[in-house]
Amino acid sequence: MVQEFSRRRLLWPxxxxxxxxxxxxxxxxxxxxxxxxxxxxxKKGKGQKAGAGAQTPRCVVVWSEGTAPKKVYPNDINGxxxxxxxxxxxxxxxxxxxxxPDQGLPDKxxxxxxxxxxxxxxxxxxxxxxxxxKIVKRVKEDGMGFISLHSSHFAKPNKKLMGTACSWKAYxxxxxxxxxxxxxxxxxxxxxxxxxxxxxGERYSDPYAVPTPEAVVFEGVATLKNGGTDPSQQGxxxxxxxxxxFYFQPGHETNPIFFDPNIRRIMINAIRxxxxxxx
Ligand SMILES: [Zn+2]
Numbered sequence: 001m002v003q004e005f006s007r008r009r010l011l012w013p014x015x016x017x018x019x020x021x022x023x024x025x026x027x028x029x030x031x032x033x034x035x036x037x038x039x040x041x042x043k044k045g046k047g048q049k050a051g052a053g054a055q056t057p058r059c060v061v062v063w064s065e066g067t068a069p070k071k072v073y074p075n076d077i078n079g080x081x082x083x084x085x086x087x088x089x090x091x092x093x094x095x096x097x098x099x100x101p102d103q104g105l106p107d108k109x110x111x112x113x114x115x116x117x118x119x120x121x122x123x124x125x126x127x128x129x130x131x132x133x134k135i136v137k138r139v140k141e142d143g144m145g146f147i148s149l150h151s152s153h154f155a156k157p158n159k160k161l162m163g164t165a166c167s168w169k170a171y172x173x174x175x176x177x178x179x180x181x182x183x184x185x186x187x188x189x190x191x192x193x194x195x196x197x198x199x200x201g202e203r204y205s206d207p208y209a210v211p212t213p214e215a216v217v218f219e220g221v222a223t224l225k226n227g228g229t230d231p232s233q234q235g236x237x238x239x240x241x242x243x244x245x246f247y248f249q250p251g252h253e254t255n256p257i258f259f260d261p262n263i264r265r266i267m268i269n270a271i272r273x274x275x276x277x278x279x
Pocket of ligand 1: 150151202251252253
């Protein structure tokens with residue numbers, strides 16, 4: 001699957017848009033490659049009214065710093081996440097990288113993003129404060145959704161949105177698996193999700209130094225190499241000004257969890273939930 005995606009991505013012609021690559025919208029039902037762009041996604045269903053703006057494609061930008069091991073994530077973590085979003089109709093999926101111009105988020109792209117997903121670890125400090133300010137403004141004032149993954153708890157936009165230290169009690173690479181359990185089954189991000197287990201070699205231990213979340217959607221239990229266990233919070237939500245924010249603890253770069261169907265479902269649910277409501 002990974003190889004297939006890798007090959008396919010190489011075949012996509014002319015899909016560079018702004019800072020990244022448009023995915024999802026470029027695949028037809030058979031998965032064939034098509035040159036793509038925003039126009040491809042502007043489909044109107046029968047009975048839908050024109051002119052209301054409701055059919056304008058929505059945009060999710062999947063950003064990462066590009067440090068995940070290639071043998072685990074050949075197209076980095078954002079590439080794996082984007083691949084998992086292909087079923088999202090009427091959504092434009094843009095992959096953005098720290099190494100792209102404007103650190104992957106030129107104003108034009110950031111200003112039309114409905115949701116920004118962020119994965120960072122080693123290069124938090126490289127992200128420019130000016131960009132962080134723009135992201136925070138988009139969330140608080142315009143209602144852009146922000147989804148922060150794993151080690152992004154220390155990413156600059158995550159910390160600035162939370163306004164707290166965003167530290168966990170402990171970070172230990174001694175686990176084998178993580179069992180994710182649903183704490184808030186009625187929450188939209190939990191839709192279709194039941195308890196599941198993924199291989200995961202790193203755990204963060206509670207408490208997490210953040211404001212009280214609006215909801216704890218997921219909890220989990222890490223199983224350790226020594227047979228012990230460590231329960232902790234896995235998926236938390238907040239309202240930050242006009243915007244919605246979701247933090248998801250799993251996602252260590254040596255574990256290919258973003259290819260897992262449950263994780264992919266959570267990403268899709270979280271994007272839909274975090275997107276600003278259309279009036
Ligand atoms: Zn990690």
